Amino acid sequence: MTGTAGLVGYLLLVGLVAPALLRRASWPQRAPGSAVLVWLGLMLSFVTALGLVAHHLVEPERHLHTGLLGFLHACGLVHVGGLGLSAASAAVLPPAAVLGWPLGWYGAVLLRARRARLEHLAGLELVARPAGAEAVATVAVGRVRAVVVEHGVPAVYCLPGRRRRIVLTRGALDVLSPEQLRAVLAHEHAHLTGRHHLVRAAVEAFARAFPGLPLGAAARVETAALLEMAADDRAVRRHSARALAGALGAVAAGLAPGVGLAAAGSPVVARVRRLLLPARGPHRLVRVAVAAAAAVAPLVPFLFACGPTGA
Amino acid sequence: MRRLGELEAEIMDRLWSWGRPATVREVVDDINRDRPVAYTTVMTVADILYGKGLLRREKQGRAWLYEPTGSREAYTAALMQEALGASQDRSAALAHFIREISADEAEVIRRLLDEHPAGGDRP
Numbered sequence: 001m002t003g004t005a006g007l008v009g010y011l012l013l014v015g016l017v018a019p020a021l022l023r024r025a026s027w028p029q030r031a032p033g034s035a036v037l038v039w040l041g042l043m044l045s046f047v048t049a050l051g052l053v054a055h056h057l058v059e060p061e062r063h064l065h066t067g068l069l070g071f072l073h074a075c076g077l078v079h080v081g082g083l084g085l086s087a088a089s090a091a092v093l094p095p096a097a098v099l100g101w102p103l104g105w106y107g108a109v110l111l112r113a114r115r116a117r118l119e120h121l122a123g124l125e126l127v128a129r130p131a132g133a134e135a136v137a138t139v140a141v142g143r144v145r146a147v148v149v150e151h152g153v154p155a156v157y158c159l160p161g162r163r164r165r166i167v168l169t170r171g172a173l174d175v176l177s178p179e180q181l182r183a184v185l186a187h188e189h190a191h192l193t194g195r196h197h198l199v200r201a202a203v204e205a206f207a208r209a210f211p212g213l214p215l216g217a218a219a220r221v222e223t224a225a226l227l228e229m230a231a232d233d234r235a236v237r238r239h240s241a242r243a244l245a246g247a248l249g250a251v252a253a254g255l256a257p258g259v260g261l262a263a264a265g266s267p268v269v270a271r272v273r274r275l276l277l278p279a280r281g282p283h284r285l286v287r288v289a290v291a292a293a294a295a296v297a298p299l300v301p302f303l304f305a306c307g308p309t310g311a
Numbered sequence: 312m313r314r315l316g317e318l319e320a321e322i323m324d325r326l327w328s329w330g331r332p333a334t335v336r337e338v339v340d341d342i343n344r345d346r347p348v349a350y351t352t353v354m355t356v357a358d359i360l361y362g363k364g365l366l367r368r369e370k371q372g373r374a375w376l377y378e379p380t381g382s383r384e385a386y387t388a389a390l391m392q393e394a395l396g397a398s399q400d401r402s403a404a405l406a407h408f409i410r411e412i413s414a415d416e417a418e419v420i421r422r423l424l425d426e427h428p429a430g431g432d433r434p
Contacts, residue, residue: 113404114404116404117404117405120390120393120394120404120405122316122319123386123390123393124390125316125317125319125320126319126320126323126324126365126386127383127386127387127390149387149390149391150383150384150387151387151388151391153391153395155391155394155395155407155408156407156408156409157394157405157406157407157408158405158406159404159405160406167394169391184408187408188406188408191406192406196406197404197406200406227406231406240432241430241432242429242430242432245423245424245430246424247408248408248409248420249417249420249421249423249424251408251409252409252412252416252417252420253417253420253421255409255411255412255417266409266410266411266412266413266416268409268412268416268420269416269419269420269423272420272423272424273423275430276423276424276427276430277427277430
């Protein structure tokens with residue numbers, strides 16, 4: 001049972017302590033892409049550990065040191081030894097349920113987002129016009145369709161998916177200079193090509209699957225901000241950072257104050273600050289190491305299950 | 312074949328611009344000036360728009376007179392309100408350049424931009 005105790009400790013570490021530390025760290029803003037990977041790694045690791053705890057609870061006596069088979073066994077994927085069918089399914093069900101629960105949420109969140117998107121697209125079809133006159137827009141975004149909606153409040157957003165497009169309001173076109181507009185479009189384009197909506201949906205699914213868990217709540221807020229920063233970074237590779245910061249300022253000034261005011265504050269101030277006062281990002285090797293650590297994190301719980309103190 | 316949504320847009324566009332009730336025949340004739348379209352197709356799509364609550368209708372003789380339930384501006388405003396709204400489903404669906412901001416934050420951003428007139432770009 002020491003393995004189970006270790007796993008529970010690990011769950012507390014990943015579910016409570018790690019998010020608090022990561023939120024306070026300053027490096028994520030300098031390497032937003034890597035930081036997103038770390039949040040995803042933590043969430044996956046949490047689910048793996050929870051699955052292993054479920055497995056240990058139903059089968060505390062079984063020894064797990066049997067190489068690859070044991071490894072799969074620990075996931076509840078393969079069963080070693082001559083368990084009867086009913087016993088086997090009884091042992092597999094709890095861990096499978098633990099893994100299936102957030103996966104099911106992921107599917108549900110993706111479906112709901114898709115439905116909301118199609119509904120919105122249908123509405124757009126009635127009032128949006130192709131951004132033809134604003135030729136600058138179409139050139140800058142390549143093959144993604146940009147459309148304009150006659151609405152005074154400045155807003156720019158993109159709809160991912162098969163019928164992906166970038167939506168600009170007349171209000172946004174009025175307040176943005178051509179240079180700022182190009183930077184904004186590059187930002188939205190980065191969201192689309194980076195498939196950021198899939199990451200947002202995964203985080204949303206995790207937060208809904210484990211309501212009240214600090215890891216989910218923190219990841220929801222932080223990854224949303226980090227993805228914006230990642231898209232900003234992508235945009236300023238080919239466009240002026242000053243123009244992008246100016247665009248943020250112009251759109252912010254045009255939004256009705258307090259529109260959907262976030263209690264936690266919006267990350268826009270931090271985005272402007274890092275665009276105007278860029279800090280050097282971590283060395284590439286550090287970023288690779290962080291990404292590798294994030295990729296390995298989901299496997300760490302197996303150390304508790306299969307390590308010397310395990311089982 | 313064109314998508315149904317496009318025809319919906321063409322019908323709404325005309326009724327919004329005309330600003331008066333019109334029959335399916337009038338809409339068909341007007342679309343036919345650009346391209347051929349079948350009367351029954353337009354009738355079906357007008358019925359769909361009625362079902363969606365975008366059009367209201369009134370019998371005049373043997374034909375229905377259709378009219379938008381709201382102005383184009385009101386429809387656009389509602390659509391944008393929905394896009395800028397705070398629904399979680401929506402947030403996963405759309406990626407906003409800026410989703411929400413307080414007046415204080417907008418002011419901080421304005422000051423930052425003033426204080427760093429040349430900030431950001433490498434020389």
